[in-house]
Amino acid sequence: MAVPVQAGGAEVVVGRRKREWPLAVILLLPSAVVFGLFVFYPLARTIQLGMYRSDPFGGLGRYVGPSQYWDVLTSESFLRSLGVTLKFAALTVPTGLGLGLGLAVLGHQQLRGIGVYRTIFSSTVATSVAVASLMWLTLLNPSIGLVNQALTKLGHEPIIFLQRPGWALVSVAMATVWQNLGFTFIVISAGLQSVPDELLESARIDGAGPWRRFREVTLPLLSPTLLFAFVVLSINAFQTFGQVDLLTHGGPLHSTELLVYHVFQRTSNDPSTAAAEAVVLFGIVLLLTLVQLRVLERRVHYGD
Amino acid sequence: MASVAFEHVTKRFGDVVAVEDLDLHVDDREFLVLLGPSGCGKSTALRMIAGLEEPTEGAIRIGEHRVDGVDPKDRDLAMVFQSYALYPHKSVRQNIEFPLRSRKVPPAERTQLVQDAAGQLGLSTLLDRKPRELSGGQRQRVALARAIVRRPAVFLMDEPLSNLDANMRTATRAELVELHQRLGTTFVYVTHDQVEAMTMATRVAVMSEGSLQQLGVPQEVYDRPANVFVAQFIGSPPMNVVPGPVAAPLGVGRDDVVVGIRPEHLMIGTAGISAIVRVVESLGHERHVLCEADGHRLIVRCPAHGDAPVEGDAVHLSARPEHLHLFDASSGQRVA
Numbered sequence A: 001m002a003v004p005v006q007a008g009g010a011e012v013v014v015g016r017r018k019r020e021w022p023l024a025v026i027l028l029l030p031s032a033v034v035f036g037l038f039v040f041y042p043l044a045r046t047i048q049l050g051m052y053r054s055d056p057f058g059g060l061g062r063y064v065g066p067s068q069y070w071d072v073l074t075s076e077s078f079l080r081s082l083g084v085t086l087k088f089a090a091l092t093v094p095t096g097l098g099l100g101l102g103l104a105v106l107g108h109q110q111l112r113g114i115g116v117y118r119t120i121f122s123s124t125v126a127t128s129v130a131v132a133s134l135m136w137l138t139l140l141n142p143s144i145g146l147v148n149q150a151l152t153k154l155g156h157e158p159i160i161f162l163q164r165p166g167w168a169l170v171s172v173a174m175a176t177v178w179q180n181l182g183f184t185f186i187v188i189s190a191g192l193q194s195v196p197d198e199l200l201e202s203a204r205i206d207g208a209g210p211w212r213r214f215r216e217v218t219l220p221l222l223s224p225t226l227l228f229a230f231v232v233l234s235i236n237a238f239q240t241f242g243q244v245d246l247l248t249h250g251g252p253l254h255s256t257e258l259l260v261y262h263v264f265q266r267t268s269n270d271p272s273t274a275a276a277e278a279v280v281l282f283g284i285v286l287l288l289t290l291v292q293l294r295v296l297e298r299r300v301h302y303g304d
Numbered sequence B: 001m002a003s004v005a006f007e008h009v010t011k012r013f014g015d016v017v018a019v020e021d022l023d024l025h026v027d028d029r030e031f032l033v034l035l036g037p038s039g040c041g042k043s044t045a046l047r048m049i050a051g052l053e054e055p056t057e058g059a060i061r062i063g064e065h066r067v068d069g070v071d072p073k074d075r076d077l078a079m080v081f082q083s084y085a086l087y088p089h090k091s092v093r094q095n096i097e098f099p100l101r102s103r104k105v106p107p108a109e110r111t112q113l114v115q116d117a118a119g120q121l122g123l124s125t126l127l128d129r130k131p132r133e134l135s136g137g138q139r140q141r142v143a144l145a146r147a148i149v150r151r152p153a154v155f156l157m158d159e160p161l162s163n164l165d166a167n168m169r170t171a172t173r174a175e176l177v178e179l180h181q182r183l184g185t186t187f188v189y190v191t192h193d194q195v196e197a198m199t200m201a202t203r204v205a206v207m208s209e210g211s212l213q214q215l216g217v218p219q220e221v222y223d224r225p226a227n228v229f230v231a232q233f234i235g236s237p238p239m240n241v242v243p244g245p246v247a248a249p250l251g252v253g254r255d256d257v258v259v260g261i262r263p264e265h266l267m268i269g270t271a272g273i274s275a276i277v278r279v280v281e282s283l284g285h286e287r288h289v290l291c292e293a294d295g296h297r298l299i300v301r302c303p304a305h306g307d308a309p310v311e312g313d314a315v316h317l318s319a320r321p322e323h324l325h326l327f328d329a330s331s332g333q334r335v336a
C-alpha cells in the first residue's frame, strides 16, 4: 500500500537525502566494486569482444563493428538454437504452470496429513540441477531405468530417450519441469493462501459450485501470481544449461542445444561470435526480467 | 419466507466451545439481532445457519426442514459479510449478477433483476465500476444488492455496518429497517453494537461466551434485563451495579443481591446513597456525573443545562423503587 507523502515531508526528505550522500556512497561502494568487477566490466568487455573477429591466439583480433551482432542474429546455428530454446520454453513453461497449479490446489485442501504432501511437493527446490539430472539420467536409462522397465512391462519397446532426436528435448524438458515444480508449487500455494476465504464462502452461498468458484474467483485472483511464475519459468528456460550438459550435451543433432549451451560450445573455438550471442541472450533475459519487475510491482499494489 | 430455528445447538472447535446449547426460534419475517461482545460466538451461530459450519450437536431448521448436511446454496439464503466479500475483479453489475448466473437465471431476466436491486439501493449509475473505485458505503450497498437480488427466504448479515463511519452507520440503519419492511423476509443480523440492536431489531438475542442470555423485544430487554451481564451490556452509559448493602439507603433490605440502577434513574438530592463526585463529563446534550460510593462507581445522567455538582462535592443519590433491578449475588440472575 502506498504511503501518502505530504508536501512538507517531501522537502524534509530531500534535504536529508542531500546530507546523506557521502554516507550513501560509502555504504554502496563495496557492492558497487564487486558488481563492477564481476558483472559490469565483464559485460562491457563481452559487448566489445562481440564487435571483433576472433584471432587464433586469444587476442581481440580484427575489428568488424556492430554488424557482427546482426550476422550472429541471422546465422543459421543461432536461429536453430533459438528455435530449440523457444520449443523448450513451450514444453516446460505451460506444463510447469499447469502441474504446479494442480498440485497447489490439491495441497490447499484441508485434509489430515496434508503437510506431508506439501513437503513432498515442495521438495524439488532443495535438489540441485546435478542431482536432478543424475536422477533422470538413471530413470531414463534404456536398460536399467524405471521408465523403460515400466514401458517394457506394458509391452512397449524400450525408448532410448536421450539419444533420439524426437525424445531428447522432451526428456530434458521433463527433468526441468520436475526440477521447477517445487518452486511453482510454493509460489502458487502462497497465491492461493491470499485468496480471502470470505470470497469463496460468499460464492458458495450464492450458488457457485467448486468449478465456478475456481474459475471465477480463485483463478482471477491468482492471475498475478501465475503471471509471475510464468515469467520466472520463461527466464529459467532461457538460462537452462546444467540439464543439457549432464543429460545430452546438446545432442543428438543439436536437438537439445539450448542458447546457453550453444554459446558455451562456441566459446572455445570462436569466442567473439560467442560473445555476440551471449549479449543477444542477455538482451532477451533482460527483457523478460523487466516484464517480471513490472509484474512484481503489480503484485505488491494489488488488491487495494 | 422462512423461519429459522436452533435446536439445542452446540459448536466446538477442538477444545473451544464457540456456541453452547443454543435454543432459539427466529420467526418468519422477523429482524432478529444476535448481540454480544467479541468472541461470544455470534458469527459462528450465523455461519451455522448459512451452512458454512456444521453444528457439533443439535439441529438447525430453516422453515420446516432440518438442514444438517444441506449445501449452503440449497438453503435459499444470502449473506452479507463484514468485509463485504465483493469480487474485486468484477464490476458492480457482475457482482450483483453473480448469484443469478450461478443459479442459471436466463440473461434477460437477470438484467431486469440486477437493475431492480441496483435501483433499490441507489447504485444504478455505478454499475460499471469496480469495487475498488467505490467508497465504503457504496461497497456496502453493492453487498446488500447482491444479497437481495435473488429474493432469498433468509438474510444473514455479519456486522455489515462496522466498516462505515458514524454518520453512514446511522443513515444505513434506517435504510436497513426500511429494506426489511419492503422485502418482508427474515433477517438475522449479527452485531456487537447495542445501538444497532436497539434501533433495528424486532427481537434481540443477547449472547455471552457461547450461550444465549436473553431473548426479547429491545425495549423489554432494556427494561427488564435477565441478568447482570445483559444489564451492563445494554445501555450507554451502562447500568450501575452495586452490592445490596451499598443500596440499603434506597430501601433494599437484602445482602444476597446486587442492585442495578440505570444512570438516567439516579437522582442527585438530599437523601439516599452518599457519594463523592469524581468527574463530570459533558456530552453537549447531557452530562454524566461519575460518583464514588463506598469504593463503587455510579454514573448519573443529568441534563446538559441547569445546576449540576462539581468535582469533589458530597452528594446523595436516590432512585425510585420501581427503577431498582435486583439480581442474585451469586448467579447474577434477575430476582426482581
Ligand SMILES: Nc1ncnc2c1ncn2[C@@H]1O[C@H](COP(=O)(O)OP(=O)(O)OP(=O)(O)O)[C@@H](O)[C@H]1O
Residues within 6 Å of the ligand: B013, B016, B017, B018, B036, B037, B038, B039, B040, B041, B042, B043, B044, B045, B192
Ligand atoms: N474456525 C475456527 N477454529 C477455531 N476456533 C474458532 C473458529 N471460528 C471461531 N472460533 C472460536 O469460537 C469463538 C467464537 O467465535 P466467533 O467468530 O463466533 O465470535 P464472534 O462473536 O463473531 O466475535 P467477533 O465479534 O469478534 O466477530 C471464538 O473463541 C473463536 O476463537
Ligand SMILES: [Mg+2]
Residues within 6 Å of the ligand: B042, B043, B044, B158
Ligand atoms: Mg464475528
